[in-house]
Amino acid sequence: MLFGQGGCDVALELQRQVKDFVLRNFLFTDDDKALANGDSLIRGGIVDSTGILELVGHLEQAFAIRIPPEDMTPANFDSIDAIGAYLARRLAT
Amino acid sequence: MTRLDWNVLDLDYEQEATRIAARLREIVSRTLHRRGLVVAISGGIDSSCSIALAVRALGPERVFALILPERDSNDDSAARANILAQHLGVRVQTHDIEPALAAIGCYEQRDAAARRALPAYGPGWRMKIVISGGAEGRINVFRLIAQAPDGEVHDVQLGLAEYLQIVAATNFKQRIRKTLEYFHADRLNYAVVGTPNRLEYDQGFFVKNGDGAADVKPIAHLYKSQVYGMARHLGLPERVCAAVPTTDTYSLAQGQDEFYFALPYRSMDLALWALNHDVPAAELARVLGIGEAEAQAVYEDIRNKRRTTRYLHLQPVLAGEVNELDLHA
Secondary structure, eight states: OGGGSOHHHHHHHHHHHHHHHHHHHHSOOOOGGGSOTTSOTTTTTSSOHHHHHHHHHHHHHHTTOOOOGGGOOHHHHSSHHHHHHHHHHHHHO | OOOOOGGGGOOOHHHHHHHHHHHHHHIIIIISOOSOEEEEOOSSHHHHHHHHHHHHHHOGGGEEEEEOOOTTSOHHHHHHHHHHHHHHTOEEEEOOOHHHHHHHTHHHHHHHHHHHHOTTOOTTOEEEEEEESGGGTSOOEEEEEEEOTTSOEEEEEOOHHHHHHHHHHHHHHHHHHHHHHHHHHHHHTOEEBOOOOHHHHHHTOSOTTTTTOOSBOTTTTSOHHHHHHHHHHTTOOHHHHTOOOBOOOSSSOOBHHHHTOSSOHHHHHHHHHHHHTTOOHHHHHHHHTOOHHHHHHHHHHHHHHHHHHHHHHOOOOOSSOOTTOOTTO
16 A cells, blocks of 8 residues: 555655654654654654664564664654655665 | 864862862761762772772771672773772772672673574673764664684674663673672761763763762763873872773773764863863864764764763652752752
8 A cells, every 4th residue: 555655645654654653652642743743853852862773673674674774864863754754765766 | 263172171180189079078978977988999090080089088097999890890900999999098898799690690681682683692702782873973873792712703783672681781780889889888887989980971871770879979070081180190000090991891892982982082071072162063173183074973972872861860750749858958
């Protein structure tokens, strides 16, 4: 289903899945308003560096990809928007 | 623009030693209401400097030194600690904590996690954890470096669960040591000295309820280079002053910079000072001879470690107010 839709829908669906995980796993809530997609996860104190590794492990398992150390930058992982865009790029290749 | 140079870390050591000693006397007598100080000494520069300041404050008869080796600590560390205790004229007791660590599962749990990451790992191997990424502007990841009995070195990235278990098991060392420090402190009605320098304190390089636990931390405001300077000023033995900073926690020798800090300690000191005084990254880069982007990454790594380790500094957080206790008096 994910890959049968348009690029924009794919990115939105990826964002939704990542956000669900972050909300449930780091903020213990399913309240969508608790986190904006552009919020900084690291500087905002929502996810620390150990949490980022946990998030990366989850993404690798959920999307059957391997995320190499050189991709593990704040630019790729510091917000739901950034993670969604990174995943969209990885899954498109 | 602030012009940065290495002299910013210069200090009037005699004046500062006098000030710390006076403050220690005041803290121990009027705030903690104890009769002396317990200091666990590793042979490293921080605990050596701390106990020397404790002796300067209270005299050798009111300072009790502990040497707490275990399977993975270097024999030379305990030798240096003994030389220091003799030099200062304090009472000293050595307690090998290996049996306690073995009984509680420290080595077994650590090795089980290492084997999950590297199945060949087993008896006779030595290991350490290194951290990488932060200085290059990436998110830090952890690697296991293990040396087989035949000398071959293996280097594997650690999964989060394995990393956490190795650290959790290793933290037994600092916590068992602290248990012994408080046994003697309670027995003698003394207070316990924590020995972090400013770099360690600021960046959270300590184990909560382990080496992070203490009643007073006399050098937590001094940069590591200043601790070396203070040790020399106090006339500590040359073997102590020349000690290379290591964690002395893993069976393979591990520099503090490769485990935790982005740069060697002198450069980290300067970077931390520069960040604390709003010096632009380009100016730090000029003095350290590195690129501006790398200096910026070092700044960000410092900020990130502050965020990540903030909880280590926190007292237990209450869910409601208890205002009757005047804890800041």
